[in-house]
Amino acid sequence: MESDRRRRKVEGRAAVIAGRKRLVAAAGVLSAAAAALAAGALAGGRIALWVGVTAGAALVGFLLALLAVWAHAKRRRGAPWPGGPDDHLTTGLVFVDARDRYGYVNGSAERFLGHRREELTGRGIDEVTHAMRMPLLVAADVLRHGKRPAVTARFPLNGRTVAVEFSRNGAGGDGYEGFAAVIRDMDERCEFCGHMVRVERMTVLGELAAAMAHEINSPLSGVMESVRIIRKNSGNWEKTEKFLPLVQQGLEQIEATVRQMLKFATPHEPPRARLVLEDVIKQCVEFLGYRQSETGVEIQTALTTERTIVMASEHAIGQVLINLINNAFDATAGRQGGLIIVRSELLPESGEVMVQVIDNGPGVPAQVRSRIFEPFFTTKASGSGTGLGLSISARIAARHRGRIMVSESDSGGAVFSLVLPLVGRHSGEENA
Amino acid sequence: MLKASVIAIDDDADFLATLKHYLDMNFETVDTAMNEKDGRALLERNRYDLILLDLVIDGRPAGLRICRELKGDARWRDIGILIVSVADVEYGMGLKSYLGDEGCLPADDFIDKLIGPEEIAKRARRVVERAASGTEG
Numbered sequence: 293m294e295s296d297r298r299r300r301k302v303e304g305r306a307a308v309i310a311g312r313k314r315l316v317a318a319a320g321v322l323s324a325a326a327a328a329l330a331a332g333a334l335a336g337g338r339i340a341l342w343v344g345v346t347a348g349a350a351l352v353g354f355l356l357a358l359l360a361v362w363a364h365a366k367r368r369r370g371a372p373w374p375g376g377p378d379d380h381l382t383t384g385l386v387f388v389d390a391r392d393r394y395g396y397v398n399g400s401a402e403r404f405l406g407h408r409r410e411e412l413t414g415r416g417i418d419e420v421t422h423a424m425r426m427p428l429l430v431a432a433d434v435l436r437h438g439k440r441p442a443v444t445a446r447f448p449l450n451g452r453t454v455a456v457e458f459s460r461n462g463a464g465g466d467g468y469e470g471f472a473a474v475i476r477d478m479d480e481r482c483e484f485c486g487h488m489v490r491v492e493r494m495t496v497l498g499e500l501a502a503a504m505a506h507e508i509n510s511p512l513s514g515v516m517e518s519v520r521i522i523r524k525n526s527g528n529w530e531k532t533e534k535f536l537p538l539v540q541q542g543l544e545q546i547e548a549t550v551r552q553m554l555k556f557a558t559p560h561e562p563p564r565a566r567l568v569l570e571d572v573i574k575q576c577v578e579f580l581g582y583r584q585s586e587t588g589v590e591i592q593t594a595l596t597t598e599r600t601i602v603m604a605s606e607h608a609i610g611q612v613l614i615n616l617i618n619n620a621f622d623a624t625a626g627r628q629g630g631l632i633i634v635r636s637e638l639l640p641e642s643g644e645v646m647v648q649v650i651d652n653g654p655g656v657p658a659q660v661r662s663r664i665f666e667p668f669f670t671t672k673a674s675g676s677g678t679g680l681g682l683s684i685s686a687r688i689a690a691r692h693r694g695r696i697m698v699s700e701s702d703s704g705g706a707v708f709s710l711v712l713p714l715v716g717r718h719s720g721e722e723n724a
Numbered sequence: 725m726l727k728a729s730v731i732a733i734d735d736d737a738d739f740l741a742t743l744k745h746y747l748d749m750n751f752e753t754v755d756t757a758m759n760e761k762d763g764r765a766l767l768e769r770n771r772y773d774l775i776l777l778d779l780v781i782d783g784r785p786a787g788l789r790i791c792r793e794l795k796g797d798a799r800w801r802d803i804g805i806l807i808v809s810v811a812d813v814e815y816g817m818g819l820k821s822y823l824g825d826e827g828c829l830p831a832d833d834f835i836d837k838l839i840g841p842e843e844i845a846k847r848a849r850r851v852v853e854r855a856a857s858g859t860e861g
Contacts, residue, residue, distance in 0.1 A: 418784060426780065426785065426811070426815065427811075427817060429784060430779075430785045430788070430811055430815070430817060430819070431817075433785055433788045433789065433828075434788070434819070434822060434828055434829075437788075437792065437827050438827060438828030438829075439825055439827065439828070440822075440825070444817070444818065445815045445817045446815070446816035447814060447815040447816055640847075640850075642820075643835060643836055643839050643843065643847070693812075693816065713813070713836065713839075714839065714843075715838065715839060715840070716839075716840060716843070
């Protein structure tokens with residue numbers, strides 16, 4: 293069916309090109325006839341007639357030729373030739389027929405798969421080796437036997453991360469008519485997303501900077517005071533020995549604060565590694581501990597006794613948790629009895645681990661829960677948030693094959709749950 | 725150790741050997757097969773409580789078909805099937821969600837292969853225990 297459609301398309305194009313050739317030929321014949329007429333007129337000595345006829349015929353011929361060239365160029369812009377009508381698209385398109393054979397493959401799909409369409413069309417999807425072979429085979433099986441009209445996948449392909457949607461062909465009848473695979477380059481989309489991530493990170497850094505100044509200023513005041521006392525009592529070893537350790541302690545505190553800040557400000561996401569999730573949670577809670585005094589909100593942790601191991605970027609997961617905890621502080625700031633609980637729980641049935649940030653603030657209204665992970669959507673007052681934090685967090689979670697969900701706590705506050713695939717766990721204090 | 729028999733079908737010899745080591749710690753009888761033919765031969769000869777089935781065998785997602793065929797045959801319909809696969813992690817296909825789709829993936833449970841043989845063996849034990857308690861109840 294697909295090959296017939298393709299054949300008809302090719303024949304149609306050939307007819308159009310033949311028509312254009314005829315038009316140019318007609319223009320040429322008209323010009324030649326005009327020239328012959330002009331020659332005859334000249335022989336007859338009728339100069340004025342010769343000039344008029346020549347000029348008119350040449351003009352008509354020129355216009356006809358111009359029309360043919362314009363029509364051809366217009367056609368080319370709409371559909372490059374030779375090739376598919378959608379070869380200019382960056383989205384790959386592959387049709388697979390009911391007998392699991394490649395049908396139409398567009399130019400972009402050729403690039404993704406690393407094979408020319410001539411090498412694919414008509415061949416079985418299990419015959420040609422490339423990085424998308426297995427997802428194609430799985431999709432073919434699932435769409436043929438399953439009830440759903442579409443399957444999605446996301447995986448690395450020829451050095452790019454692609455998202456593919458496999459959708460059943462046909463109008464949803466009982467008969468299986470094959471499927472179409474639409475391949476999209478997610479890295480290309482992420483160039484914009486990456487810019488947004490940096491904007492969000494700089495905004496969060498800006499928000500943190502004031503509090504960080506306080507974190508640095510307190511020990512710095514102690515250091516300055518200790519140095520002043522040591523200098524004032526120059527030669528007094530008793531005073532020096534008492535205050536010098538305080539100087540060292542203060543400087544170490546400042547160094548730790550700066551190290552944490554630099555860790556967060558790393559411009560690129562470091563590679564993933566096996567992480568003990570509880571350690572990352574503790575670091576984030578400690579990092580944001582200063583907000584307790586600022587907001588009057590208490591933060592508590594209730595973590596699993598087992599140490600759960602995830603394959604993740606510490607930096608990225610830290611960014612998600614900091615974002616969720618910061619949001620909880622914002623939601624509960626100034627509330628009487630404001631409380632945030634950060635808890636973790638194993639989900640053995642699904643082989644996942646869940647981190648929940650629970651607050652007793654006003655909660656997230658049910659009508660906005662579906663939109664809360666959209667970029668630029670915020671429930672905070674204008675100017676106090678970018679509206680990107682949760683969308684970026686959700687994207688980071690998805691990149692780690694996890695997810696973020698929002699629900700309501702027993703007190704009516706918000707519960708944000710980050711779920712990540714578990715790669716292992718250790719009891720007690722054993723190191724991963 | 726459970727008084728139960730299980731069979732693991734997977735074409736990855738190293739993984740299968742490690743998985744058998746952990747299954748041996750949980751089940752009385754553990755058999756393995758590296759291809760569909762050997763697996764079917766063992767199924768014809770022995771009675772099992774659970775089949776651990778890799779989704780991809782010999783470079784094809786044969787596990788989907790085998791699962792449907794076994795569940796469609798009265799001789800093996802009651803045996804639990806635990807699908808073990810990297811497809812969800814490697815290709816992000818969300819096959820786990822097809823467990824309820826009887827026409828597509830009528831298995832009893834699904835686990836990501838990358839979680840490791842020890843966790844897979846523990847999950848296998850839970851599936852058998854769950855089935856046993858369901859039968860008793």
